[in-house]
Amino acid sequence: MVSIVMYDNPPGAWLKGRQSTGKGHISSQERRIICVTCLLLVVMCCSAKTGGDGRQFFTSPDLAWKAGVAATVITPQEPVWMGGYSSRTYPAERKVLDLWAKALYLEDARKRGSLIITCDLVGLSKTVSDRIKDELLEKTGLSKAQIILNCSHTHSGPVTSGNLINIYPIDSENLAVVDQYTEWLCEQLVALAVKAMQNAEPAKVFSRNGTVRFQVNRRKNMESELTNLTELKGANDYSVPVLKVEDKQGNIKAIVFGYACHPTVLNGYEWCGDYPGFAQVELEKLYPGATALFFQGAGADQNPLPRRSIPLAKQYGKELAAAVERVIDEPMWELQPRLETAYSEIPLEMENPPGEAELVKLKEEYTVDYYIRWAESMLAKLRRGEKLPSAYTYPVQVWQLGDQTIVALGGELMISYALRLKELLGENIFVMGYSNDVTGYIPSDAELATKWGEEIESSHFEFDLPAKWKPGLEKVILDEVITLSKFNF
Numbered sequence: 001m002v003s004i005v006m007y008d009n010p011p012g013a014w015l016k017g018r019q020s021t022g023k024g025h026i027s028s029q030e031r032r033i034i035c036v037t038c039l040l041l042v043v044m045c046c047s048a049k050t051g052g053d054g055r056q057f058f059t060s061p062d063l064a065w066k067a068g069v070a071a072t073v074i075t076p077q078e079p080v081w082m083g084g085y086s087s088r089t090y091p092a093e094r095k096v097l098d099l100w101a102k103a104l105y106l107e108d109a110r111k112r113g114s115l116i117i118t119c120d121l122v123g124l125s126k127t128v129s130d131r132i133k134d135e136l137l138e139k140t141g142l143s144k145a146q147i148i149l150n151c152s153h154t155h156s157g158p159v160t161s162g163n164l165i166n167i168y169p170i171d172s173e174n175l176a177v178v179d180q181y182t183e184w185l186c187e188q189l190v191a192l193a194v195k196a197m198q199n200a201e202p203a204k205v206f207s208r209n210g211t212v213r214f215q216v217n218r219r220k221n222m223e224s225e226l227t228n229l230t231e232l233k234g235a236n237d238y239s240v241p242v243l244k245v246e247d248k249q250g251n252i253k254a255i256v257f258g259y260a261c262h263p264t265v266l267n268g269y270e271w272c273g274d275y276p277g278f279a280q281v282e283l284e285k286l287y288p289g290a291t292a293l294f295f296q297g298a299g300a301d302q303n304p305l306p307r308r309s310i311p312l313a314k315q316y317g318k319e320l321a322a323a324v325e326r327v328i329d330e331p332m333w334e335l336q337p338r339l340e341t342a343y344s345e346i347p348l349e350m351e352n353p354p355g356e357a358e359l360v361k362l363k364e365e366y367t368v369d370y371y372i373r374w375a376e377s378m379l380a381k382l383r384r385g386e387k388l389p390s391a392y393t394y395p396v397q398v399w400q401l402g403d404q405t406i407v408a409l410g411g412e413l414m415i416s417y418a419l420r421l422k423e424l425l426g427e428n429i430f431v432m433g434y435s436n437d438v439t440g441y442i443p444s445d446a447e448l449a450t451k452w453g454e455e456i457e458s459s460h461f462e463f464d465l466p467a468k469w470k471p472g473l474e475k476v477i478l479d480e481v482i483t484l485s486k487f488n489f
């Protein structure tokens with residue numbers, strides 16, 4: 001399989017575009033341009049001041065960003081099966097909160113555009129994400145590199161086609177409803193993104209990380225023992241990344257914020273964005289006129305504990321909103337109006353896929369319903385003449401907004417990736433998981449080797465993959481992020 005790398009702006013292009021005409025010397029006109037540029041740099045430096053962590057506050061001479069936002073309700077209008085848990089046995093009955101999809105369009109001083117689309121959904125498969133991005137390419141000219149499609153991973157949203165599909169005891173009638181809903185959803189997301197782009201107006205963009213501590217490492221702390229624990233164990237990343245977008249009057253238009261933690265407070269039969277849903281509601285109350293967009297971070301092994309009540313989901317939502325409010329109330333970094341985007345698809349190798357005879361045997365041996373459904377799905381593929389792949393096409397994306405780096409990775413990303421990426425690229429970066437393809441758990445090699453838990457062991461059953469990951473995926477992913485992050489400003 002070939003790695004596809006797509007740069008909206010190839011590395012070095014920004015500089016190359018400004019180099020001399022290739023004659024090997026600097027002309028007098030170019031000398032004048034260099035002088036003016038140096039003068040501008042001096043002026044810009046004069047308007048910068050140093051922040052607490054050493055980064056420079058950039059004060060823009062004018063409003064060179066453009067930004068547009070849009071939001072739309074994506075709550076199913078009829079009963080649809082709910083995503084995230086295998087234990088539910090019938091579709092949703094009512095709603096606690098509407099589910100939302102939201103889009104922020106950002107365009108830099110050179111008219112380079114980008115879209116962040118966030119959804120109150122458990123996940124979108126790569127097939128569905130690619131379809132949305134293909135339609136957006138046609139309608140807006142924005143490439144895959146320029147669009148981040150992130151799901152909050154709420155476990156109180158609808159199932160979408162081809163995502164986690166093996167875990168549900170769902171009949172063909174309900175499956176058809178899921179497919180109809182997904183069709184409608186794709187149309188809504190494309191229209192939403194186009195609307196955000198049409199709403200673009202001059203803006204300023206700011207970023208900074210905050211902190212909130214309700215995530216608990218669910219592999220290292222037993223939920224049932226939680227009230228007796230005096231000390232929580234395991235890795236965490238309590239960061240609350242925040243992007244703030246202001247219009248020319250200084251009003252907040254959009255707040256993009258994230259957290260790395262499973263939205264699994266609720267497990268009933270009511271539609272709800274879970275704690276991210278309540279956090280968005282709270283922020284939109286705090287900042288009237290602003291649209292709040294939540295993105296999921298590397299929250300695969302983090303749970304909000306304790307959990308299982310609507311008041312608890314509200315509490316965590318309010319805690320997260322309060323963390324965002326604090327970031328907004330304190331000085332934030334104003335981002336220079338310069339955007340770079342890069343995206344690639346890399347092969348993640350899996351163990352050898354099973355053959356037909358082995359699958360027949362496994363199907364007889366398994367006692368877990370969705371393991372059996374997985375074996376049936378693999379057998380059906382083989383019998384249709386499909387070859388089971390030995391590698392998975394995995395999306396890796398990096399953005400640079402002024403000084404702010406954003407890494408967006410697919411799958412259920414473990415917190416170890418956020419921690420490692422911050423060591424490699426700096427503690428201020430934003431890390432998104434669950435982006436562009438919510439496929440299986442993405443463990444580090446150490447986590448894979450120590451059989452992190454049932455979720456890693458069974459992830460390929462859930463996500464309809466033929467086998468488990470081969471060791472070595474961590475290096476492949478991190479190396480690709482580093483490669484993509486080498487933008488030449």
Ligand SMILES: [Zn+2]
Nearest residue numbers: 153262300412
């Ligand atoms: Zn999950």
